[in-house]
Amino acid sequence: MTNVAEAARTPRAAARQVEQRRTLSRSTLRTISILSPLVVLVAWEAFSRAGVLDERFFPAPTLIFQALWVEASSGELWTQTQHSLTRLIVGFVIGAVPAVVIGVAMGLNRVVNAAVRPIISALYPVPKSAVLPLFLLFFGLGEDTIWYFVAMGVFFPVVINTYTGVANVSAIFYDVAENFGAKRLTVFRTVALPGAMPNVITGLELGAGMGLIMLAIAEMMGGQGNGWGFMVWNSFQLFTIESMYAYLLVFALVGLLLALIVGFVGRKLTPWISRH
Amino acid sequence: MSNTTAPASAATTTATTDPKIRIRGLSKHFSVPGGHVVTALDSFDLDVPQGQFLTIVGPSGCGKTTFLRMLAGLESPSEGSIEVVGGTDGRPENAMVFQGDSIFPWMSVWDNAAYGLTVRGVPKAQVKETVGHYLEATGLTKFADAFPHQLSGGMRQRVSIARAFANDPEILLMDEPFSALDEQNKTLLQAELLRIWDETRKTVVFITHSVDEAVTLSDRIMVMSAQPGRAKAFIDVPFERPRDVLQLRHQPEYGEIVYDIWSQLKEEVEKAKQQADARVAPKRHGLFRR
Ligand SMILES: Nc1ncnc2c1ncn2[C@@H]1O[C@H](COP(=O)(O)OP(=O)(O)O)[C@@H](O)[C@H]1O
Ligand SMILES: [Mg+2]
Numbered sequence: 001m002t003n004v005a006e007a008a009r010t011p012r013a014a015a016r017q018v019e020q021r022r023t024l025s026r027s028t029l030r031t032i033s034i035l036s037p038l039v040v041l042v043a044w045e046a047f048s049r050a051g052v053l054d055e056r057f058f059p060a061p062t063l064i065f066q067a068l069w070v071e072a073s074s075g076e077l078w079t080q081t082q083h084s085l086t087r088l089i090v091g092f093v094i095g096a097v098p099a100v101v102i103g104v105a106m107g108l109n110r111v112v113n114a115a116v117r118p119i120i121s122a123l124y125p126v127p128k129s130a131v132l133p134l135f136l137l138f139f140g141l142g143e144d145t146i147w148y149f150v151a152m153g154v155f156f157p158v159v160i161n162t163y164t165g166v167a168n169v170s171a172i173f174y175d176v177a178e179n180f181g182a183k184r185l186t187v188f189r190t191v192a193l194p195g196a197m198p199n200v201i202t203g204l205e206l207g208a209g210m211g212l213i214m215l216a217i218a219e220m221m222g223g224q225g226n227g228w229g230f231m232v233w234n235s236f237q238l239f240t241i242e243s244m245y246a247y248l249l250v251f252a253l254v255g256l257l258l259a260l261i262v263g264f265v266g267r268k269l270t271p272w273i274s275r276h
Numbered sequence: 277m278s279n280t281t282a283p284a285s286a287a288t289t290t291a292t293t294d295p296k297i298r299i300r301g302l303s304k305h306f307s308v309p310g311g312h313v314v315t316a317l318d319s320f321d322l323d324v325p326q327g328q329f330l331t332i333v334g335p336s337g338c339g340k341t342t343f344l345r346m347l348a349g350l351e352s353p354s355e356g357s358i359e360v361v362g363g364t365d366g367r368p369e370n371a372m373v374f375q376g377d378s379i380f381p382w383m384s385v386w387d388n389a390a391y392g393l394t395v396r397g398v399p400k401a402q403v404k405e406t407v408g409h410y411l412e413a414t415g416l417t418k419f420a421d422a423f424p425h426q427l428s429g430g431m432r433q434r435v436s437i438a439r440a441f442a443n444d445p446e447i448l449l450m451d452e453p454f455s456a457l458d459e460q461n462k463t464l465l466q467a468e469l470l471r472i473w474d475e476t477r478k479t480v481v482f483i484t485h486s487v488d489e490a491v492t493l494s495d496r497i498m499v500m501s502a503q504p505g506r507a508k509a510f511i512d513v514p515f516e517r518p519r520d521v522l523q524l525r526h527q528p529e530y531g532e533i534v535y536d537i538w539s540q541l542k543e544e545v546e547k548a549k550q551q552a553d554a555r556v557a558p559k560r561h562g563l564f565r566r
Contacts, residue, residue: 172378179348179372180392180443190391194382272382272423 059242067242068249077250084215084227087143088254091150092211099158099207100200106159107166108192120159128153128210129217136222146218153214157206165199166192198273201266208258216251228254294361296447296479297324297347301356304342316342318504319356324479326362331482331490333541334500334508335548340483341375343505344449347481348372360447368392371445373453375483379424379435385411386420388435392443410438413472430461434468441472448473450482454489466492467521474518487537491530492521499540502547509540 041061047053048060059067071077106113132149139145169192177187219229228247235244267275302320305313316339324330332340345351347358348370360369371392379388387394389411393403411417414434424432433453440448453469454462466489473480484490490497494513501508513533515524524530 172374172376173380175345175350176372176374176378176380176391177395178350179370180395180439181368182395186395190380190383190395194380197382270382272425274423274425 056239056241059245063242064245064249067240068246071243071246080226080228080231080247081250083224084219084229087146087150087218087227088211088215091147091215092154092208094147095151095154095211096158096204096207099155099203100162103159103162103200103203104166104188104192104196106163107169107196108188113163120156124156124160128156128214132217132221141223143224146215146222146224149218149222150211150214153210154207157210158200158203161199161203161206162196165196165203168199169195197270201262201269204266205259205262208262209255212251212255212258294326295323296326296328296361297322297481298359298361299323299356300359302343302346302353302358303355304339304346304351305354315504317346318506320506322498322507324481327477327479329473329480329482329493329495330498331484331494331496332498332500333484333487333490333537334505335502335541335545336485337548337552338500338503338544339505340500341451344372344451344481344483347447348449362446368396368443368445370447370449371440371443373433373436373440373448373450375451375453376456377424377429377432379432379439381424383423384420385416385422385424385427385435388424389416389438389442391439396443406442406444407438410442410472413441414438414468430457430465433457433465437465437469437472441476446479448478448480448482450480452483452485455485462486462489463521469493470517470519470521487534487541488525490537491533492519492524497537499537500544502544503551508544511537511540 044053044058045060045062048055048058068077071080102112102116106116131152135145135149135152139148173191173195174187177191182190215227216229216232218224219227220233224230228250231247232244232251235241235247299320299322302317302322303315304317305315307313320343332343334340342351346353350372380391383391386407390403390407393406398406408417411420414437416431416434416438419427419431424435427435433456437450437453440450454465457465470493482490482493491513497511497513498507499509499511500506511533514529515527
């Protein structure tokens with residue numbers, strides 16, 4: 001029965017072809033994704049060296065890496081990193097922890113929600129960078145001003161996403177918890193928190209990114225005279241453009257690293273979510 | 277039919293045989309948007325004897341879930357009383373198997389099944405023994421560490437059943453636990469449920485829209501009227517226990533009882549359908565009035 005055999009083979013072969021096309025295009029796409037930034041870098045290097053690009057504004061990438069190496073080997077980079085990283089971590093914690101607590105409280109309690117929600121809605125659209133002078137006014141030129149400023153940037157995305165997460169936990173799970181005799185704190189621990197966790201993590205991801213932005217602004221304008229943001233600003237003023245680019249590169253790497261860390265921790269905290 | 281009894285007498289005759297649940301004049305009204313009041317249940321009397329497997333059938337929307345939620349304490353009665361007789365010696369009064377997916381997606385099969393016991397602070401060794409037993413009984417031992425998203429619908433429902441049994445309640449409440457399953461899985465789970473239930477013979481209130489399922493599982497079946505829900509008829513199911521789910525269906529009496537229930541139910545289902553149609557109609561009028 002060749003007919004039957006062929007009928008069976010044809011769709012399978014077709015499926016294989018489709019599969020092949022898909023895998024082929026996937027690996028091609030990945031190659032393109034790796035090559036395209038490299039092409040930009042090489043072109044940048046070439047054009048900068050050839051004088052097509054103004055070397056004062058677009059120093060060749062090799063010069064930027066060299067500047068970064070100088071910063072690193074002199075210990076300067078490490079000093080600045082200590083300042084900035086401390087601010088980022090302290091700011092992140094004092095922003096994220098209350099945000100999770102308040103977000104959960106809003107999601108669980110309608111009174112809290114009614115009270116807090118309008119305040120958050122009113123403050124949220126204000127450009128965060130615009131309130132730095134206010135923070136300087138309130139808290140002075142101290143280290144803590146930068147913490148609070150970073151914390152504010154972290155707070156909003158975390159509180160909003162946490163609230164959304166808790167509010168969207170299906171009512172049936174609360175019924176189950178109640179039926180099985182869970183008290184308030186147990187309901188919180190076994191239903192509200194894990195149910196909202198995927199959204200909390202999204203909030204933390206966005207919050208980490210926002211925190212980095214706030215850090216850069218505060219260090220450029222907050223008058224501390226150190227940190228990655230200050231180095232960017234200072235290099236601009238001294239017109240040592242290579243080192244300005246070097247610290248911009250540091251910001252990019254830190255941003256990437258933050259996203260990776262939060263993503264990793266997020267996956268550890270939500271092992272029940274299928275990822276394919 | 278000889279095994280059909282009028283609702284009024286059912287409440288009184290069974291009352292003599294040590295009721296576990298005694299319900300008198302139970303009503304539930306919901307206020308719905310637009311200022312209307314829906315009467316889900318209307319002066320409802322019921323006695324459930326200790327150890328009875330009672331099943332409730334009725335047209336959809338007649339108040340079965342509402343009734344069970346009141347039994348579970350998740351909803352409070354508008355009028356009337358629900359009394360659960362006898363001490364609980366520290367055991368929970370009831371455990372519910374909910375309609376639809378209700379196991380926690382963020383807990384492993386084991387943690388889901390152990391939920392009630394952990395919440396109650398039962399000693400670890402005892403939790404291990406009990407949960408182990410019910411996972412074994414529901415064929416889930418191999419999947420103890422799996423998360424719900426890795427399981428089929430039938431397996432998730434097994435977890436829900438294991439969770440309720442493991443909590444060792446006085447009364448088991450089950451709201452259409454098998455309605456989302458295919459026919460084969462349904463039959464398998466019915467047999468499993470009967471086997472587990474036979475170990476303890478707990479008082480069960482079970483809801484289903486499947487007449488076959490009701491006859492297969494129960495000692496007694498209550499047919500409910502269309503909204504507002506009332507007890508319309510009680511049918512005793514005389515088959516001996518332990519039962520074999522498949523053999524049961526071959527017995528001549530099985531068909532008789534199924535027919536009996538259907539003839540009680542048919543009228544109510546039609547009534548419920550008319551009610552539903554009537555609810556759609558005014559909307560159309562509203563559109564034309566404008
Ligand atoms: N929370 C509620 N608010 C308003 N109406 C409700 C509520 N719960 C149930 N009802 C109404 O009560 C009636 C009975 O519902 P339900 O108990 O779910 O029926 P069943 O489980 O028999 O299908 C329905 O008309 C339903 O719309
Ligand atoms: Mg229902």
